[in-house]
Amino acid sequence: xxxxxxxxxxxxxxPAAAEIFLLxxxxxxxxxxxFSKNPKRTMTFVLTQVTLLCCVFITFATxxxxxxxxxxxxxxxxxxxxxxKLLLYLTVLVVMFYSRAYMLERAPHATGEFFAxxxxxxxxxxxxxxxxxxxxxxxxxxxxxxSLYAMVALNRDSVQATEAAMKYFVLGALASGLLLYGMSxxxxxxxxxxxxxxxxRLAMGVANKTVLTxxxxxxxxxxxxxxGVVPFHMWIPDVYHGAPTAVTLLIGxxxxxxxxxxxxxxxxxxxIVLAVDWQQMLIILSVLSMAIGNLAAIAQTNLxxxxxxxxxxxxxxxxxxxxxxxxxxxxxxxLNAYSSAMFYVVTYVITSAGTFGMILLLxxxxxxxxxxxxxxxxxxxxxxxxAIMMMLMFSMxxxxxxxxxxxxxxxxxxxxxAGYMWLAIAAVIFSLxxxxxxxxxxxxxxxxxxxxxxxxxxxxxxxxxxxxNGLAVAVLGIFPQALMxxxxxxxxxxx
Amino acid sequence: xxxxxxxxxxLSAILVFASLRVITARNPVHAALNLILAFFSAAGVWALxxxxxxxISLILVYVGAVMVLFLFVVMMLDIxxxxxxxxxxxxxPLGAIVGLVMVAELGxxxxxxxxxxxxxxxxxxxxxxxxxxxxxxxxxTDFVYPFELASVILLVAIVAxxxxxxxxxxxxxYTDPAEQVRVRAKDRIRVLQMPAEKQD
Numbered sequence: 001x002x003x004x005x006x007x008x009x010x011x012x013x014x015p016a017a018a019e020i021f022l023l024x025x026x027x028x029x030x031x032x033x034x035f036s037k038n039p040k041r042t043m044t045f046v047l048t049q050v051t052l053l054c055c056v057f058i059t060f061a062t063x064x065x066x067x068x069x070x071x072x073x074x075x076x077x078x079x080x081x082x083x084x085k086l087l088l089y090l091t092v093l094v095v096m097f098y099s100r101a102y103m104l105e106r107a108p109h110a111t112g113e114f115f116a117x118x119x120x121x122x123x124x125x126x127x128x129x130x131x132x133x134x135x136x137x138x139x140x141x142x143x144x145x146x147s148l149y150a151m152v153a154l155n156r157d158s159v160q161a162t163e164a165a166m167k168y169f170v171l172g173a174l175a176s177g178l179l180l181y182g183m184s185x186x187x188x189x190x191x192x193x194x195x196x197x198x199x200x201r202l203a204m205g206v207a208n209k210t211v212l213t214x215x216x217x218x219x220x221x222x223x224x225x226x227x228g229v230v231p232f233h234m235w236i237p238d239v240y241h242g243a244p245t246a247v248t249l250l251i252g253x254x255x256x257x258x259x260x261x262x263x264x265x266x267x268x269x270x271x272i273v274l275a276v277d278w279q280q281m282l283i284i285l286s287v288l289s290m291a292i293g294n295l296a297a298i299a300q301t302n303l304x305x306x307x308x309x310x311x312x313x314x315x316x317x318x319x320x321x322x323x324x325x326x327x328x329x330x331x332x333x334x335l336n337a338y339s340s341a342m343f344y345v346v347t348y349v350i351t352s353a354g355t356f357g358m359i360l361l362l363x364x365x366x367x368x369x370x371x372x373x374x375x376x377x378x379x380x381x382x383x384x385x386x387a388i389m390m391m392l393m394f395s396m397x398x399x400x401x402x403x404x405x406x407x408x409x410x411x412x413x414x415x416x417x418a419g420y421m422w423l424a425i426a427a428v429i430f431s432l433x434x435x436x437x438x439x440x441x442x443x444x445x446x447x448x449x450x451x452x453x454x455x456x457x458x459x460x461x462x463x464x465x466x467x468x469n470g471l472a473v474a475v476l477g478i479f480p481q482a483l484m485x486x487x488x489x490x491x492x493x494x495x
Numbered sequence: 496x497x498x499x500x501x502x503x504x505x506l507s508a509i510l511v512f513a514s515l516r517v518i519t520a521r522n523p524v525h526a527a528l529n530l531i532l533a534f535f536s537a538a539g540v541w542a543l544x545x546x547x548x549x550x551i552s553l554i555l556v557y558v559g560a561v562m563v564l565f566l567f568v569v570m571m572l573d574i575x576x577x578x579x580x581x582x583x584x585x586x587x588p589l590g591a592i593v594g595l596v597m598v599a600e601l602g603x604x605x606x607x608x609x610x611x612x613x614x615x616x617x618x619x620x621x622x623x624x625x626x627x628x629x630x631x632x633x634x635x636t637d638f639v640y641p642f643e644l645a646s647v648i649l650l651v652a653i654v655a656x657x658x659x660x661x662x663x664x665x666x667x668x669y670t671d672p673a674e675q676v677r678v679r680a681k682d683r684i685r686v687l688q689m690p691a692e693k694q695d
Contacts, residue, residue, distance in 0.1 A: 027650075072640075110658045113654060114658075136640065139641055156662075
């Protein structure tokens with residue numbers, strides 16, 4: 001082939017403008033941080049926040065209701081991607097605000113790297129959200145996971161953090177292996193790795209069903225590892241517990257959005273023809289997660305560990321929405337079901353960011369405040385933050401008129417509409433069991449004597465943000481309709 | 496049997512044997528050496544499929560660089576084998592049963608139609624085309640997005656490795672001559688005012 005034959009058409013860069021900008025800025029911030037003398041890393045911090053705000057603007061400006069593919073169909077930009085990315089930027093922004101003081105205290109040499117790695121993790125999540133190719137799903141996932149492994153280990157003096165990082169790394173590598181194996185099987189059966197291409201080949205019915213199903217089993221196992229649902233959940237409690245709380249906050253919030261996106265892309269966009277097969281697997285994963293997550297959370301004395309089990313049960317609940325999309329080839333309720341799952345994830349991310357943020361707010365040098373007992377009598381120390389924590393806990397438990405209640409309600413509606421009555425009943429029973437340990441936190445805060453009486457000395461801006469986060473849970477609980485219809489609209493334009 | 500097929504089975508047999516030895520060898524150095532053998536055989540299989548670029552890069556990159564590094568690490572670390580192998584025999588029966596069941600299940604699923612359906616012709620290389628050139632062209636055109644992402648992942652690996660191991664500037668015993676010259680007596684000696692003690 002001569003040079004003249006090698007024509008190269010520049011791909012349309014517009015849909016990926018936010019990714020490109022974020023990458024350039026992340027590299028720039030990395031360099032600026034090296035030359036920054038300020039021990040408080042103000043410059044790095046401000047630049048990171050500005051970058052995320054610019055990304056909000058870019059994604060908003062380049063958003064269109066059409067589905068656009070670029071980079072030889074490896075990248076897709078649709079409304080679902082735009083919506084999830086906007087939420088992602090905001091979540092990461094809030095996460096960094098909460099974490100800054102904590103990281104400066106615990107890992108003063110690596111705080112700059114913490115910000116840079118968070119940006120790279122964000123890039124990984126954006127890649128996952130916009131992936132239309134199994135290779136880009138995998139690369140996005142690895143970019144996210146590698147940054148997270150490193151962040152868990154940043155506090156190297158802590159034995160717990162090192163152990164958590166090792167466990168996370170080894171199990172994460174195993175999960176990636178399973179995922180890749182599944183992808184290669186699907187490639188073998190369909191001859192393409194492009195997600196829309198896989199869907200076309202499957203619709204034509206030319207693929208080898210046996211190989212495909214085998215690939216699907218590995219794919220679902222890999223996804224389940226990353227989502228952290230039973231029986232692939234063993235890493236979650238140890239990592240949540242062992243990681244520095246700032247990193248737990250990051251792991252426990254934003255990646256759930258990206259995980260939801262890859263489930264939608266791979267299972268719903270790509271493998272919808274095999275829905276009967278993957279729905280059965282997801283139902284088992286979902287019921288087991290709700291059971292084990294909620295029951296094991298009761299026995300915990302460490303709040304981070306308790307929230308880890310709660311995350312497992314929430315992800316199980318979210319899967320119910322994905323299971324009930326297409327039942328027996330009937331796609332009438334698909335939009336409702338998928339948007340209920342999306343709404344569930346979004347509200348979970350908001351609530352979870354607030355809860356871990358509260359642990360960070362109460363932590364100070366040499367004191368982690370991650371035991372349940374540390375929340376005893378919080379009402380006497382600060383009635384306002386006790387009230388906010390109560391709202392967050394009520395929302396997690398699904399007490400009516402907080403946003404978590406509407407999230408659970410909409411998923412349950414989808415489950416009932418799909419005709420899985422027993423599944424809905426099981427979900428309600430496990431949620432009731434789960435309500436116990438959330439309400440226990442409220443009981444500790446209001447009816448027990450404080451063991452720790454030092455005043456809360458967090459900076460004003462963090463207190464303000466924390467209040468806004470708590471109020472968001474309450475306000476969204478009163479007006480859930482706006483967020484719900486945003487989810488439904490973005491999915492309607494993307495499926 | 497064609498000559499090519501015979502070579503394929505020969506290479507595959509070595510590959511399977513070497514891979515097994517990687518996980519069964521008692522000595523980690525032997526395991527690493529077996530891994531090198533496995534890479535060599537895999538490179539041979541690739542060469543048979545006319546993917547000469549992949550074959551050569553596998554040998555250059557993995558055998559030449561990665562495995563040598565691996566061997567260094569294995570030889571440097573003083574690994575206590577007895578501790579690692581503790582409990583191996585007690586876990587073996589359960590592990591073997593689980594493994595066998597899984598193999599049997601997979602076999603039962605696959606045996607029915609695996610062999611017949613998947614047999615497709617290997618893509619034939621166009622005469623005169625060089626697959627090194629084609630790979631290069633594709634990586635920088637159609638696959639530029641994943642290629643760039645892979646480079647970002649490598650960057651993150653570098654940043655992560657430094658962030659985890661770096662612990663601030665080292666305190667060396669270096670002294671600055673200029674500072675030594677500028678030093679004044681009051682920098683070195685501090686005169687403390689002590690109240691005079693009374694003699695009883």
